[in-house]
Amino acid sequence: MGKMAAALGSAATLAAEPGEDAFRKLFRFYRQSRPGTADLGGVIDFSAAPTARGARPGVPQVVRSQLSVCSVSESDALRAGLQPVSTWRAYGLEGYPGYQWHWVKQCLKFYPQKPNVCNLDKHMARDKDQDVWEQSKALLRCKEVTKRRPRSLLEKLRWVTLGYHYNWDSKKYSADHYTPFPSDLAFLSEQVAAACGFQGFQAEAGILNYYRLDSTLGIHVDRSELDHSKPLLSFSFGQSAIFLLGGLRRDEAPTAMFMHSGDIMVMSGSSRLLNHAVPRVLPSAQEDSLPLCLEAPLPADLPRDTVVQPCSVEDRQLCASYLKTARVNMTVRQVVATDQDFPVEAPGENERDIAQEGICHLEDKITHGKRVRLDPDS
Ligand code: OGA
Ligand code: MN
Numbered sequence: 001m002g003k004m005a006a007a008l009g010s011a012a013t014l015a016a017e018p019g020e021d022a023f024r025k026l027f028r029f030y031r032q033s034r035p036g037t038a039d040l041g042g043v044i045d046f047s048a049a050p051t052a053r054g055a056r057p058g059v060p061q062v063v064r065s066q067l068s069v070c071s072v073s074e075s076d077a078l079r080a081g082l083q084p085v086s087t088w089r090a091y092g093l094e095g096y097p098g099y100q101w102h103w104v105k106q107c108l109k110f111y112p113q114k115p116n117v118c119n120l121d122k123h124m125a126r127d128k129d130q131d132v133w134e135q136s137k138a139l140l141r142c143k144e145v146t147k148r149r150p151r152s153l154l155e156k157l158r159w160v161t162l163g164y165h166y167n168w169d170s171k172k173y174s175a176d177h178y179t180p181f182p183s184d185l186a187f188l189s190e191q192v193a194a195a196c197g198f199q200g201f202q203a204e205a206g207i208l209n210y211y212r213l214d215s216t217l218g219i220h221v222d223r224s225e226l227d228h229s230k231p232l233l234s235f236s237f238g239q240s241a242i243f244l245l246g247g248l249r250r251d252e253a254p255t256a257m258f259m260h261s262g263d264i265m266v267m268s269g270s271s272r273l274l275n276h277a278v279p280r281v282l283p284s285a286q287e288d289s290l291p292l293c294l295e296a297p298l299p300a301d302l303p304r305d306t307v308v309q310p311c312s313v314e315d316r317q318l319c320a321s322y323l324k325t326a327r328v329n330m331t332v333r334q335v336v337a338t339d340q341d342f343p344v345e346a347p348g349e350n351e352r353d354i355a356q357e358g359i360c361h362l363e364d365k366i367t368h369g370k371r372v373r374l375d376p377d378s
Contacts (some may be wrong), residue, residue: 011035024219081102104328252275262291
């Protein structure tokens with residue numbers, strides 16, 4: 001309670017600029033928050049014991065929510081690398097995966113490859129010998145992470161799109177720009193969606209976000225999908241972040257919560273179109289350490305039709321070295337309703353009809369000594 005008062009007290013000292021909204025105010029507060037101080041006292045920690053969370057005025061209570069446990073078989077959970085369904089805990093928003101390395105490796109080694117699209121495509125012609133993973137190996141292995149060492153391609157990777165590739169300029173998906181969605185991620189998503197009561201969810205688009213410690217994701221609503229009755233799934237790995245979940249309108253103050261490695265956030269129903277943002281990725285408590293849950297081993301008795309594969313020691317070491325200063329977030333979306341078609345667009349409509357709000361891609365605080373955050377709000 002005292003902590004919360006302290007946090008809000010500091011937040012309140014931020015000058016309220018004309019037209020400044022409650023969401024932006026807290027976004028700024030958490031962007032400059034100091035780990036290990038009262039700054040983080042108002043951030044909900046789903047991983048903390050319920051008694052430790054307690055009731056705090058102004059902070060929504062975390063409630064256990066029901067999962068459709070019988071919608072997912074134990075064998076399909078195992079195939080997807082998830083713990084037995086009976087052990088999943090949901091707080092309306094969150095669950096828990098088991099073996100995380102498979103997904104981290106996919107995000108770093110395979111998903112950035114063609115035919116998927118990523119932020120590095122614009123700047124360089126990539127061929128087989130120039131793939132992100134291979135090129136980054138030597139640099140990431142080098143122990144002396146001096147300020148001067150060149151950044152590897154992995155460290156320059158900011159986003160990858162899968163399936164229907166999101167167009168950052170038009171803020172739209174299009175029927176013409178589709179490549180097969182990775183089957184392992186589709187399978188994982190189907191299990192999680194089904195457990196939340198969304199049988200028949202189809203993973204059609206993915207946006208993978210690669211955060212460095214100084215990256216932020218601006219305040220936005222994910223409304224580009226054509227069917228908002230389907231949930232949006234978000235999986236987090238690596239360093240923890242502060243996630244702000246606001247209201248339908250920007251003037252509603254958001255709730256701050258930690259997103260730890262292995263957390264799954266499901267935005268569905270009335271929360272599907274809420275404002276949200278990531279103002280802060282937190283450095284690990286001990287320098288260079290990784291969240292303990294990443295150590296969870298792959299079950300010894302993997303089913304023959306498993307979709308998660310064991311990670312080689314070499315691959316895991318490289319993933320670990322990257323994740324020490326990074327957070328990876330995979331978001332999975334169903335774009336169109338089953339049997340729905342993309343609307344036919346009149347020529348030129350794209351240019352005129354750019355939505356006011358849409359997904360923004362994340363930006364570093366400083367690049368080449370210059371502020372380049374695209375989000376005009378931060
Ligand atoms: C997104 C998003 C949140 C996160 O990609 O649309 O909101 O936790 N990501 O990184
Ligand atoms: Mn989003």
